[in-house]
Amino acid sequence: MDSTTHGTDIGAVGLRAAPTRLSARLADGAHPDARRAYDLARETFVAGGRIDMGGLASSLGVDRTSVFRWVGNRDDLLAEVLWSLAVPTLGQADRATAHLGGAERVAALLTHFATDLIAADYFRDFLRREPARALRLLTTKASPIQRRYTATAEWLVRTHLGDAPFDGAIDPPTLAYLLVRVSESFTYADLIAGEDPSGEAARTAFRHLLRVA
Template sequence: MVSAMSATPGTPLTRALRGPSPAPRTAPIDAFRLARKWFLDGRRVDMQQLAAELGVSRATLYRWCGSRELLIGEVIWSINERLLHETRTKARGSGRALITRVLDRSLARIRDFEALRQFVAEDAEYALRIITSKQSVVQARLIEWTADFLREEVGLRDDIDLADLAYVIVRVCESFVWSDMITGAPPATDKAVKIVDLLIAAAER
């Protein structure tokens, strides 16, 4: 069985982002907000420069965030989560049709998001390690989000594990969204959605 959150680290930043609403000047949140602004502006998230602008040491910044990869992962997940939420809020329908409709629109929006495109284009190997590896907070959160969506919208056969299905769906989506960086093939989010539809149909009661 695949644990959706097995890769999620327990850094002070992660706990602040996923816990109760932090105080306005909680320092790990300040680091996240500034890193997110830089990322959206197309600026490299350099930990030394980030620490200097925040007025803290690099050691403190790393203690808050764990690593540069984890910090950027939190930033990327915040972007993906907003796009997924917006798309799901606007979508109509229910069940498998709703899931595939939301994925179809969300994957295209994620792929076309300029800051993400620029980040992946600058160093594809490094970017994909942050976005798609098993240590990635992005992948872990997306598996969790997918599992929750499946749980709410479809009934699965008794022999189908929810977390495993969510994991497979996420891996399929990653493979087609970033296929140009992985295999050299053009991105094909429509193919990902078709395969996901088949997977869910086969897993439904």
């Protein structure tokens, strides 16, 4: 992902905020077995398949213990795969909104991101297949995903609204967390409230929260 905003790679912000043992292994290149298992898991996920540790082990010609040693448990692996797919989606949203500025830029970027997630078939397949696990990984601090997304949102707030948004009426971490919860509420509305996910509803909420006319 090659998108930058003010010289910073938007995809790197989240990883810096919540590094994991697996993300470090993948980044340093010193663990080819971890990379091999991760790449196969990612391919399986994008193809609409279920990531299964036993299946990975069989495909790689090793035992399950080896796979766990390389990449951690299934939640660890799923979290990294999910975030790896969020990064290029954030990058696309960043590029698509580059002509905007300020609060309008933040609202449009987050709307673009939520809309793309809603439209991703392999992602919706995962939500339908494992709803409880999906919510735990995507919407709680038990997983690095929400922490990374919140850090990214905070960086966007600070970049486009400054360190005292709306004349200091709210601080950047709190505003970022609210934006993430809005994003989650409309992206996973089917799992949370039995409603249809809606990028347009997310857009309206983002613009209202960010005081975009």
